[in-house]
Each structure stands twice: as structure tokens, then as C-alpha cells.
Amino acid sequence: MSAPLLDVRNLSVTLPFPSGPARVVRDLSFSLQAGERLGIVGESGSGKSMTALALIGLLPAIARTHGEIRFEGRDLVALPEPERAGLRGARIAMVFQEPMTSLNPVHRIGDQVAEPLLIHGRADRATARAEALRLLDRVGIPRARERLDAYPHELSGGQRQRVMIAMALACRPALLVADEPTSALDVTVQAGLIALLKELSVELGMALVIISHDLAVIGAIAERSLVMYGGAAMEEGASRAMFRAAIHPYTRGLVGASPGRHAVRGARLAAIPGTVPSPDRLPPGCPFHGRCARGTDLCRDMPPPFVGGPASRAACHHPERAP
Template sequence: MSTTPAPTPHTGLQVQHLRVSLPEGAQVLRDVSFQLDKGQTLGLVGESGCGKSMTALALMGLLPEGAQQSGEMCWGGQALHRLSEAEWCTWRGARLAMVFQEPMTALNPLHTIGHQIAEGLRLHHRLSRAEAETHALQWLERVHMPQAADRLRAYPHQLSGGQRQRVVLAMALACGPELLVADEPTTALDAHVQREVLDLMRDLVAQQGMSLLLISHDLAVMAQRVQQVAVMYAGEVVEMGPTEAVFAQPRHPYTQALMAARPRLGLARGTRLPVLPGRVPASTAQIPGCAFAPRCGRAQAGCHQQAPVMDDSPHRVRCWHPLEAA
């Protein structure tokens, strides 16, 4: 008599119907679902206020006090949404790590750079102070910090923005996490330093076999740096698929509008880029139908009355009237 084998647990990240509301009634995440395979890269893109950073905070167990969360988040079969705070402390930094958007607020101004990198190594790997500082120096060198040995004794305010971002990256990677969440990691950096930091992330993620969730509003960064893209709008994922497919033929009207508004080489001087009218609805707004309908040129009466659901195609879209992918 044959038996059906048990399903193999997913080895990467699975997020299913994640919803987050704040005490004042704001529904900041309304329905977020995606998956990220181990060793792969995924980008979250969308305007400010779409829920990208809140998704990252939920994945790290760092939601604001009083926030209510529902849905599922699993890494390698472990239900992250069921972890206690004590359990989160053993996961955060060791298996899941985050590079925050603004390094100056992510670093403690009262402690040296060496102390802050070594802290996670001492906590998770039980290294002595001397061993942890040795590893901290190695990581500063690995992220190409100039005069790395001298920087160990420096404080955050003594470093440039690019150097602080390298420190944050070294802190995140020092304990060898399996998943790296990078929230707008290059926003405050000039183009040259931005490219260097992104190259470092690419190389280190490839060398260590980690998964990368990259959050950015920069479509050019996404086009070059991730294998899959998930487009967020008003606390929902509205389109997701292979990066090449999403950029070549966006199916959701919101994605199409984002693509049309990006600067491109070859445009004649004085060419005006299309502007997407309106704004992302407030998180306190009641949305009976499609959240994008008030800004959408393809919207029909039914779009304002009933919310669409995500289809199950390889290039997924949440829209009643999408453009069909080739």
C-alpha cells in the first residue's frame, strides 16, 4: 500500500496574507503575499506610503508597539509570526538581518564602530571580546572600509554617510544570516558610493548563499539587482514576477505608470515625463474596491466596488483589467 509523502517544507521565505494595523486604526498592510527562495533575490518597489518598510519591520519582528498583525510569515518552515520576543532575539541578527534606510539612526552614537559590530558576534556566536573584535575588523575590511583598523575605535558621527552604510552592512552580515533585508540602503548616498554598496551586497550575498529582499523606489536599481520584483500599492502586492518580464511588459496599470514616469536615456531635451495623478490613499481610508481605481485610466464602475484578487500565473497581477503578458 503506497502512501503520499509529506510535503517538503519551503526552504526560503513565504509570506501569506500579511496584514498590519496600528492602534489609531491605520491599516498599513492590507494583503501582502510573496515568496523568496533560498539564495535568490527579490525587490519590493512602490511609492512612499505603500507599505514596503512596514513589511520589512514585520519580517524582523520590529513592528511598532500596539500594532496588530495577522497572516503568515515562514522561513525554512519556521513560523516567524509565532515567535516570542525571546525567540526573536535569537533569530534577529543570527538568521535574519536588516540593513536600515538611514545608517545614522541605526547606529548607537555612544558606542564605537568596533563595539557595535562585535556585539552581535559575542551574543550569537559566544565569542570573547578579543575574538569578536578580530572578526569585526575582518568584516570592515571585507566591506572595503578605508583604514579599517582605525575605524574600529571611531564613533558614527566621525564617519561619512557611505562609511556608516558600510558599517551597517558589516553588522548585518557578520553573523552569517540566511536572509538579508535591505530597506532603501543607498538612498542618502551619491551615485558612485551607491554602486559600490550595491556591488558589495551582491557579492557578499552570492558568496554566502543568502537570500536578499531589497526595498527601493529606484526602478533602475531593481532592474539590475534582483531576480524577482514585487510591486506594492496601498499595503498590497499588486504585481509580481521575474524582473525581466515585469519591466518588459508590466501588467498592472500602476506598474505601467511607474515605468512610464522613470527617466530614460535618449529622451530629447525638455521632454516631459508622464506624471501619475493623485496620491497613495491614506492608511486610514476605507477602500471598498481596487485601491488604485481612483488614479487608474482603465478603471470601470466595478473596480470601485469590489477588490481584485491576485491571479496564479507566473507573472502575477491583482487587477480586474490588466494588460495580458505575452
């Protein structure tokens, strides 16, 4: 097998809290081949978005990063910011969670889609505008020529998200990071965006990291999935097979709390007790200790080893048997 396009090794991100520094991403490792689609799933506060920001190099200035993010053979953590800025938008691009705040409200849509081409010297203004029109049409914006001179507030939420995708694709990146790209959209629009991202990944040979709290979204688009909690990896495997045969109690909890096609009408979904604790209050061992019915003193005090299951590997002292 060829070297991975993206190889994350023991990534940790530390932020200051009133009680002192705490890790919001904890010793995270995963890899991604060119053209592969990886889903990262977990509750709010599990470290998904911080992982995305670490990949793209947009963490807040107060963050401290340790470990390696090797992209096309280069460690992005050690790369000087001018060189990393040259990759951002050109080789690695991102679709942010909220397009209304990510798009500039006073700039026209066409100018914003063309901007990456101009910044990275890929085209002159006339060529960049023509490419912006092509991209808007490609991502399914109706009456794309008219939308070139529209402002973000004149588009629907789903259309704004498609504009964000067009901007990200302008320089044909090798890796696209999409952070909750379908949040706050109705299910019909969600389905269209999922199909578009999957189609573009295949068409362009582009690797995709898609982040979501929605297992249905992840299962529909990602070949592999990584389940995070408390900034750490809980379980990783082939998406649909892992969700059917999860061995980590947290993954089982997420699956049980998600409505499925075969759910009994009127039946209550299972809930994971408690809430995600603040990163500065996590135990030294498994971060899920305290909400886990199988948790012991060993789980609280010792980081769990990775153990293999029929469809995944999980960081757990007491994994469940696959159904």
C-alpha cells in the same frame, strides 16, 4: 523544488488611526528561496517598510499582525518574542534606511560591528573585534583598522551604510532585509553598494529582500520584484522582464515616471496623478482606484484577482496588454 526559506502568507498589519484601525499591509503573500534576491518597490506609503519591520519582528507595539511569516519552517508571527529575538541578527538581519540614526553615535564602530557576535554568543571579545575588522575590510571600508575606533560621525554616509551591512553580516544570516539602503547617497556610492550586496548574497548563499522606490536599484540587484501600493501586492515577476512588459497600470505608471537610459533629452516624465491616500481612506477593492485611468466601480468595490501576463502576474480587474 525545495521548501522556501521564507514563505509569507496573507500577511496583514493593522495600525490605529483617528478614524479607527486600518491595514497598512493587506493580505500580502510571497516566498523566497535560499540565496534568492527579491525586490519590493513602490511609492512612499505603499507598505514596504512596514513589511520589512514585520519580517524582522520590529513593528511598533500598537501594531496587530495577522497571517503567517514562515521562516525555515517556523511561523514567526506565532513565535514567542524570546525565540524571535534569538533569530534576529543571527538568522535574519536588517540594514536600516538611515545609518546616522541607526548607528549609536556614542559607541565606536568596531564595538557596534562586534556586538551581534557577543549578543548571540558567537565569539569572545577579542575574537569579535578581529571579526569586526575582517568585516569592515570585506565591505570596503578604507583603512579598516583605523576605523575600528572611529565614531559614526567621522564616516561618510556611504561608509556608515557599509558599517550597517557589516553589522548585519556578523553572524552570517540566512536572510538579509535591506530597507532603502541606497537612499540619500550619490549615484557612484549607490552603484558600489548595489554591487556589494549582490556579491555578498552570492558569496554567502544569503537570501536578500531589498526595498526601494528606485526601479533602477531594484532592476540591478533583484531577480524577482514585488510592486506594492496601499499595502497590497500589485504585480510580481522577474524584475527586468516585468518592468519591460508590465500589465498593472500602477507598475506602468512607475516605469513611466522613472528616467531610463534611452529617455529623450528634454522630454517630460509621465506622472501618476494624485497622491497615495492614507490607509484608513483606501477603498474596499483595489487600493489604486482613484488614481487609475482604467478604474471602474468594480475596481473600487471588489478586491482584484491575480491574472497572468507574459512576465508577471498582477492583481487587476482591467490589466493592460503587455507592450
